[in-house]
Amino acid sequence: MVQVRDVRQAPPRDVVELTGVTKVHPGGVRALDGVSVGFARGSFTAVMGPSGSGKSTLLHCAAGLDRPTSGRVVLAGQDVATLREPKLTAVRRAHVGFVFQSFNLVDSLSVWDNVLLPQRLAGTRPDRGWARELLARVGLAGREKARPGQLSGGQQQRVALARALAGRPEVIFGDEPTGALDLTTGRDVLALLRSFVDELGATIVMVTHDPAAAAWADRAVFLADGRIAGELSSPSAEQVSARMMELTR
Numbered sequence: 001m002v003q004v005r006d007v008r009q010a011p012p013r014d015v016v017e018l019t020g021v022t023k024v025h026p027g028g029v030r031a032l033d034g035v036s037v038g039f040a041r042g043s044f045t046a047v048m049g050p051s052g053s054g055k056s057t058l059l060h061c062a063a064g065l066d067r068p069t070s071g072r073v074v075l076a077g078q079d080v081a082t083l084r085e086p087k088l089t090a091v092r093r094a095h096v097g098f099v100f101q102s103f104n105l106v107d108s109l110s111v112w113d114n115v116l117l118p119q120r121l122a123g124t125r126p127d128r129g130w131a132r133e134l135l136a137r138v139g140l141a142g143r144e145k146a147r148p149g150q151l152s153g154g155q156q157q158r159v160a161l162a163r164a165l166a167g168r169p170e171v172i173f174g175d176e177p178t179g180a181l182d183l184t185t186g187r188d189v190l191a192l193l194r195s196f197v198d199e200l201g202a203t204i205v206m207v208t209h210d211p212a213a214a215a216w217a218d219r220a221v222f223l224a225d226g227r228i229a230g231e232l233s234s235p236s237a238e239q240v241s242a243r244m245m246e247l248t249r
């Protein structure tokens with residue numbers, strides 16, 4: 001019998017979907033081994049796992065920064081695993097926002113120009129009203145003219161958060177976004193990420209080593225030896241720590 005899906009009960013569409021993704025790095029390291037995982041629109045996912053388990057490789061493949069050896073990566077409706085440059089860069093610029101551990105702001109540009117830079121690179125007209133709203137939301141209204149070097153680490157990361165969302169991307173990837181921040185500042189950044197999801201409908205995928213950071217997510221996905229090793233929904237820091245202990249045993 002042909003199954004017809006009832007669209008009224010359709011689950012939220014995955015913004016990013018990896019199917020059977022394997023990545024063998026130069027030198028023969030199999031960093032990902034048949035990974036299948038999806039990230040639903042409007043969700044916040046933490047990707048966790050022991051050192052060397054493939055978290056960064058997963059993030060890079062999911063974001064179209066790296067190409068898998070085999071498998072499919074559908075991002076915003078396109079299989080980025082097979083796209084060639086410059087189309088791949090164009091898709092990434094149009095649909096993906098990034099937040100890194102080391103902020104990655106351009107020191108020679110003002111806060112304002114940093115926030116608008118991805119849209120300018122993508123060749124789209126920056127939405128200045130939205131950028132202003134985002135800077136206010138992250139607590140930096142009035143600091144548009146400052147240079148990154150004049151700001152604290154927490155403030156720089158908040159500029160990066162506004163930048164990540166300024167182009168209204170389909171998904172924001174975070175690579176240890178709180179890794180360089182102290183506890184309180186890191187918590188502020190996580191609260192902002194949470195509010196982006198809850199209040200603005202953003203989709204966030206964040207690699208982290210920190211169980212307390214993962215507890216801000218709707219879901220924690222675990223990797224071990226390049227494979228999915230389970231997940232937790234609405235995880236607590238204690239549950240995440242316990243799972244990590246099992247994986248590193």
Ligand SMILES: Nc1ncnc2c1ncn2[C@@H]1O[C@H](COP(=O)(O)OP(=O)(O)OP(=O)(O)O)[C@@H](O)[C@H]1O
Pocket residue numbers: 025026027029030031049050051052053054055056057058
């Ligand atoms: N560019 C590369 N060339 C060769 N090997 C690589 C490359 N990048 C990653 N690897 C290897 O792939 C495996 C997975 O690395 P990856 O950085 O994805 O793991 P990770 O879980 O993010 O680690 P960590 O938590 O230490 O950052 C490791 O064995 C690593 O040494």
